[in-house]
Amino acid sequence: METAYLAALATILLMGIGTLATTLRQAGPxxxxxTPAQRGTMPALPAWLLFESPQWFAFAITFWLVAPPAGGPAVPMLLIFGLWQAHYVYRGVxxxxxxxxxxxxxPLVAVVMGFLFNLLNGFANGYAVGHAEHLMTADWFTDPRFIAGLAFAIVGWLVNFQADSILINLRGDGFTGYRVPHGGAFRYxxxxxxxxxxxxxxxFALFTWTAAGLVFLLFTMANLMPRAVAHHRWYREYFPDYPKSRRAVIPGLL
Ligand SMILES: NC(=O)c1ccc[n+]([C@@H]2O[C@H](COP(=O)([O-])OP(=O)(O)OC[C@H]3O[C@@H](n4cnc5c(N)ncnc54)[C@H](OP(=O)(O)O)[C@@H]3O)[C@@H](O)[C@H]2O)c1
Structure with a gap:
């Protein structure tokens, strides 16, 4: 399975480069x-349920296949398994x-691409977490990489959840268009x-300390940063009084 894991990492890296090259020219449709001319679409709700699903099932199947059989998986592994599954219950359901x-x-094409990517990524991360030696002992809980990484992950998750909620509430009155979001990290x-x-x-990459975690971080940046820049340009174009001090995605930098 090690060969399949390395092949999955290489494929995710290549997909990241391809995604970056494509989305720098045109944001994901x-x-x-x-555009109204986009052909081949399906309702957004089942689309999200479908394309995010491999993140939990591919991770779970691979994790339980490779996790050490004697005495069951160690506590750090089980904690990471639980955090991954909890995140994808949130994101996918x-x-x-x-x-x-x-x-x-x-768009159907985005559903198919998302499903395939998530299948590879769920497999790679389930494999990496399920057999990483440093995650087999509770000593990992006192390692600075675990402590700092978990702190980062909690802050990042809360920022993301708050931002999701602000965007959802912009349409709380049945409005279906776009408004300028305010509050939370939208200030920056x-x-x-x-x-x-x-x-x-x-x-996550820091507190799991796995190559799969790092590769997923790189893919996420390649996927989301050009899209953030496209959102930013779109806001400036459509809202003449859009806050001038706001950056696209990294406060004070980009
Ligand atoms: N890990 C990854 O690689 C990854 C990849 C993709 C997404 N995600 C996460 O999934 C979540 C959704 O991503 P997304 O790409 O769909 O984000 P998005 O383009 O910002 O849209 C999020 C939701 O808010 C609505 N919305 C956005 N801006 C709005 C505004 N100004 N006024 C009113 N409604 C607004 C959107 O409606 P419309 O659909 O009508 O625009 C959509 O329903 C995010 O939390 C993101 O971080 C993660």
């Missing part, structure tokens, strides 16, 4: 960047159910949800 606009469509960046997401996965 969903949400505000989807709770988040789509919270979205207000039930008529939104999602146009894509506060992506900023939180990137900090979260940076923390």
């Amino acid at each position: 969903y949400g505000r960047h989807m 709770v988040y789509p159910l919270r979205m207000r606009d039930r008529h939104k469509r999602f 960046v146009s894509a506060a949800n992506y900023f939180g997401e990137i900090v979260f996965w940076a923390g």
Whole structure:
């Protein structure tokens, strides 16, 4: 399985480079960047449920296949397993159910690409966490990489959750268009949800200390940073009084 793991990491890196090259020219065609002419779409709710699902099932199957059999997986491994599954219950089930606009469509091509990527990524991270030697002893809980990484991940997750909630509430009155978001990390960046997401996965890469965690962080940055820049440009174009001091995704920098 080690060969499949290394091949998955290489494929995710290549997909990241491809995604970066594509999205620097044209933001992923969903949400505000989807044109009315987009062909082949499905309702957004089942689309999210479907394409995020491999993150939990591929991770779970691989983890339980490779985790040490004698005495069961160690406590750090089990904690990371639980955090991963909890995050994807949120992202793959709770988040789509919270979205207000039930008529939104999602491109089929993005569903297929998302499903395949998540299958590879769930497998790679389930494998990495399930057999990492440093995660087999409770000593890892006192390692500075674990403590700092977990702190980062918690802050990033909370920033992302708050930003998701602010965006969802912008349509709380049945409005289906776009408004300028305020509050939380939107004070500093146009894509506060992506900023939180990137900090979260940076923390995850640190507290798991695995190549798969690092590769997923790089992919997330390649995927979300150009999209954040596209959102930022779009806001400036459509809202003439858009706050001038806001950056796209990294406070004070980008
Ligand atoms: N780890 C990863 O690689 C990864 C990849 C993708 C997404 N995610 C996460 O998944 C979540 C959703 O991502 P996304 O790409 O769909 O984010 P998004 O483009 O910012 O949209 C988020 C939601 O808010 C709505 N929305 C955005 N801006 C709005 C505004 N100004 N006024 C009113 N409604 C607004 C969008 O509606 P419309 O659909 O109508 O635009 C959509 O329902 C985020 O938390 C993101 O971090 C993670």
